Amino acid sequence: MNAFFETTSKLIRLTPETRTALSLILHRIEQPRGHILVKEDAICNYLWFIEKGLTRTYYNKDGKDVTDWISTENNYCCSIISFITRRPDRRGIELLEDSILWSMHYNDLEKLYESSHQVERLGRLLVSQGLIQVQQRFDDLHFATAAERYQKMILEHPSIILRVPLGMIASYLGITQETLSRIRAQSAHP
Numbered sequence: 001m002n003a004f005f006e007t008t009s010k011l012i013r014l015t016p017e018t019r020t021a022l023s024l025i026l027h028r029i030e031q032p033r034g035h036i037l038v039k040e041d042a043i044c045n046y047l048w049f050i051e052k053g054l055t056r057t058y059y060n061k062d063g064k065d066v067t068d069w070i071s072t073e074n075n076y077c078c079s080i081i082s083f084i085t086r087r088p089d090r091r092g093i094e095l096l097e098d099s100i101l102w103s104m105h106y107n108d109l110e111k112l113y114e115s116s117h118q119v120e121r122l123g124r125l126l127v128s129q130g131l132i133q134v135q136q137r138f139d140d141l142h143f144a145t146a147a148e149r150y151q152k153m154i155l156e157h158p159s160i161i162l163r164v165p166l167g168m169i170a171s172y173l174g175i176t177q178e179t180l181s182r183i184r185a186q187s188a189h190p
Helices: 002-008 016-025 080-085 106-115 117-143 146-156 166-173 177-188
Strands: 027-031 036-038 046-052 055-061 064-071 092-095 099-105
Touching: 002 016, 002 046, 016 099, 016 106, 016 117, 046 106, 064 166, 080 117, 099 106, 106 117, 117 146, 146 166, 146 177, 166 177
Parallel strands: none
Antiparallel strands: 027 099, 036 092, 046 099, 055 064, 055 092
16 A cells, blocks of 8 residues: 555655555455456446556457557546546456555545545646656657657557567557567667
8 A cells, every 4th residue: 555655656745644545445356467467348336546567458359459548557547538437438448467556446436526626636636647657658649759658668668578478468559560670670770
């Protein structure tokens, strides 16, 4: 739980009372690689903090598995659309490694929003941070070259290349695996 509060403290300074209230709704879970946190076309009832491990958000388009997002340690994951609207989302979330997660149920979080201005503010900050990340991803996919997207991923999350299958990385970058192989070969030989 320390990792959760260390990461959260970068966004907002919590009072001891707020930390205690959050501690009461945080649940530690350990799940193996391949576990599905959210099934496709289901409602996402939890917000997860990743203490250890790796998740990918994915969907199926025309029979093809597409990796939409990759989340690493000290980050949050959920289907934000489903979590907020309480409607099913086409995206699923899968663990790519054996993982330790801290989960917060939607109902528990909503109750805390009503009773704690700090938790409500934390929720707003997390949503704002998520919107910024989505906008940056949109911009990268529309305005950056494939090589630029690859280099940005390597700079921001260097361990991903060692931890995620190349096909999923290519899908996440919006390119074919062959294009990714060419980019990697060119990067290795400047």
